[in-house]
Amino acid sequence: MSILPKTNRRDFIKLAATAGGGLLLGFHWSSAAPASAGVISHVSDLPAGTIDFNSYLSIAPDGVITILSPNPELGQNIKTSFPMIVAEELDADWTKVKVIQAALDTKKFERQVTGGSGAIPHSWERLRKAGATARQMLVEAAAKRWNIPATSLTTDKGYVLDSGNGRKLTYGELATEASAIPVPADVKLKSIKDFKLIGTAIRNVDNQEMITGKPLYGLDFYREGMLFAMIQRPQSFGTKIKSVDAAAAKAMPGIVDVVTFKNNVAIVGKSTWQVNKARKALKVEYEADGAIESTADHDRILKTLLDSKETTIKRKDGDVDAAFKSAAKVITREYQCPFLSHTPMEPMNFFAHVRADGAELIGPTQTPEMARNETAKLLGLAPEQVTVELTRLGGGFGRRLKADYVLEAAELSSIIKAPVKVIWTREDDMTGGSYRPAVRYRFDAALDAQGNLIGYKLRGVGINAGNTTREDNFPSGAVDNLLIETIEHKSPVTTGAWRAPITNFLAFAEQAFLDEVASASGQDPVAFRLNLLNKAKQSPVGAIKYDIDRMKGVIELAAEKSQWGKKKNIAQGFSVYFSHRSYVAQVAEVAMKKGTPVLQKIHAAADCGVVVNLSGANQQVRGGIVDGLGHAFYSNLTFKDGAAEQKNFNTYRLIRMKEIPEIDVHFVKNEISPTGLGEPALPPTGGAVANALFKATGKRLYNQPFIKQEELKGVNLGERM
Incomplete structure (x- = not known):
């Protein structure tokens, strides 16, 4: 099953931009897009005389505007988008804007977290007010200097303009006077139709530094006199240290100490290479400390739990039992997904310097406040005694929401006093967790004699997955009789949020199942979903917690842009999903070539409210699709005797550049406040592709990774698979 026909070098550059996440965010470096803002690495680099207007921005006498971006940047483009919002309301000249990554400061900022696609939705109005407040103060300062009403003045690209008298002043010229103006209690925000910067394509502010190799990431951080450490952790979940023989490791060049703490053995030395070599000389023996599970155990547990009587009901509408008893046709299907590693390109790392009077933390974390608070608790410090400075994150996908690797550094520093x-x-x-949970689903649909969906059941079971469902998502509210349940198995295998938690697989299972239900009812898959949404709008059943019109909007846009059902010799598969407050519909297109299905194109329609940065938004959708496609097809993490069997990329398969299809992205234009985009494009991808493959081959896919499934056996997959 091919993924993509061969591409030329120019296409490869495009795909590199698509798959690279935060590395290449624009296809054409010489395009006419607005110039990228500059970057100042630290507040101490600000020019003399710089005036702070609020927590987010300051203006120097030379007119340079510095905007702080408080949230962690891991490739989601927040370090560019946040300043764009401030600059828009400020009416700044983007070419004179400098961006600084702010350190953790809970007094100045709120929600300094990257996760849940919630940064822009949370900060949208706050950032706009920060820019608008400074703009009003600058206008009032100019009005005072010229002795004219402030209402007669306008602003544009870093100037306050008095058009009636043909004069203007730069923000830099007014900064000192403006700083003395009382901060206005209420400011008027721009009308969205008047935006000049928001909605355009702006290059990532770190582009130049990234492509020239300037230190940006946690792994780049270095301070004279610091030590390096690697930690030997238990390779099998459910085991603990029995004995440690560190004599050989301690005798190796450059090794300062070998420290055992908790269930870890840390090798401390003068260079990464030296500690890595010494760790291989360690002799650590482990013993059982609880259940030790293999993938065969997990498969058995999940299948058994699907029939368990002990379940948690998440939602129940109508009389489900009666609906299924009266049904003319019942469809039952099961779907299963494996554990997955986050595998960010930058492995976990963190710097810590614990002193008697406090602790300094520097590195890549999605949750700096959690890192601070948990470190303070660990060390017996007050939170204000712990500082956290953020580097750029080389990926995260939810892995860096946890603080375990930060606490390792802090505890080790406190022990070695360095x-x-x-x-x-x-x-x-890849072997130390935390993973996407393994989950199994059973779906049941009841159809009446006319093909109407009268009953719907979903039971999800997961390993350390918490709630395996999203009980209020579509089609809830559109089916008269509905039952959604969840069951969890507690395991020593550590799990955590993985990009688009739970929905990353649930969406595939649900959308693949709905296609089968549509087929059984004799309806077109797109029409089937639209009919359900119309029913939910006209006769809602229970709570409706998604926006019906927004979901219909992306369905109709995706169908229009893909020419749904109108192409010859092309098998199209449809999927739509609501997650993280946004809506994404996708159409995958597969063509048969010499008996082999080839995935040629994916059309995507997204409604995320106002698009802040068109370039960043485009890449978020493309990146989500590539991520969803690659993991649905290839990635698989299995366990034997509690140990992960896949330890590096030679055995843990990721998607390759040549396997990425053409991706066509469209956004619904509206004036809804932004609703998140870091995750919503991933969930629909697996379903759209699986449904297209069925259209092309007649073979349904129920489990991931697709490449391992019996349904694909005998198909000439080709080198791209």
Whole structure:
């Protein structure tokens, strides 16, 4: 099953931009897009005389505007988008804007977190007010200097303009006077139709630094005199240290100490290479400390739990039992997904310097406040005694929501009484958790004699997955009789949020199942979903917690742009999903070539409210699709005797550049406040592709990774698979 026909070098550059997440955010570096803002690495680099207007921005006498971006940047483009919002309301000249990554400061900022696609929705109005407040103060300062009403003045690209008298002043010229103006209690925000910067394509502010290799990431951080450490952790979940023989490791060049703490053995030395070599000389023996599970155990547990009587009901509408008893046709299907590793390109790392009077933390984290608070608790410090400085994150996908690797560095520094940077290898990253949970679903649909959906059941079971469902998502509210349940198995295998938690697989299972139900009812898959949405709008059943019109809007846009049902010799598959407050519909297109299905194109329609940065938004959708496609097809993490069997990319398969299809992205234009985009494009991808493959081959896919499924056996997959 091919993924993509061969491409030329120019296409490869485009795909590199698509798949690279935060590395290449624009296809054409010489395009006419507005110039990228500059970057100042630290507040101490600000020009003399710089005036702070609020927590987010300051203006220097030379007119340079510095905007702080408080949230962690891991490739979602927040370090560019946040300043764009401030600059828009400020009416700044983007070419004179400098961007600084702010350190953790809970007094100045709120929600300094990257996760849940919630940064822009949370900060949208706050950032706009920050820019608008400074703009009003500058206008009032100019009005005072010229002795004219402020209402007669306008602003544009860093100037206050008095058009009636043909004069203007730069923001830099007014900064000192404006800073003395009382901060207005209420400011008027721009009308969205008047935006000049928001909605355009702006290059990532770190582009130049990234492509020239300037230190930006946690792994780049270095301080004279710091030590390096690697940690030997249990390779099998459910085991603990029995004995440690560190004599050989301690005798190796550059090794300062070998420290055992909790269930870890840390090798501390003068360089990464030296500690890595010494760790291989360690002799650590482990013993059982609870259940030790293999993938065969997980498969058995999940199948058994699907029939368990002990379940948690998440939603129940109508009389489900009666609906299924009266049904003319019942469809039952099961779907299962494996554990997955987050595998960010930058493995976990963090610097810590614990002193008697406090602790300094520097590195890549999605949750700096959690890192601070948990470190303070660990060390017996007050939170204000712990500082956290953020580097750019080389990926995260939810892995860096946890603070375990930060606490390792902090605890080790407190033990050795020295500044230390703890570095994980790729093998550490893939064998030490935390993983996407393994989950299994059973769907049941009841149809009446006319093909109407009269009953719907979903039971999800997961391993350390919490709630395996999203009980209020579509088609809830559109079916008269509905039952959604969840069951969890507690396991020593550590799990955590993985990009678009739960919905990353649930969406595939649900959308693949709905296609089968549509087929059984004799309806077109797109029409089937639209009919359900119309029913939910006209006769809602229970709570409706998604926006019916917004979901219909992306369905109709995707169908229009893909020419749904109108192309010859092309098998199209449809999927739509609501997650993280946004809506994305996708159409995948597969053509048969020499008996082999080839995925040629994916059309995507997204409604995320106002698009802040068109370039960043485009890449978020493309990146989500590539991520969803690659993991649906290839990635698989299995366990034997409690140990992860896949330890590096030679055995843990990721998608390759040549396997990425053409991707066509469209956004619904509206004036709804932004509703998140880091995750919503991933969930629909698996379903759209699986449904297209069925259209092309007649074979349904029920489990991931697709490449391992019996339905694909005998198909000439070709080198691209």
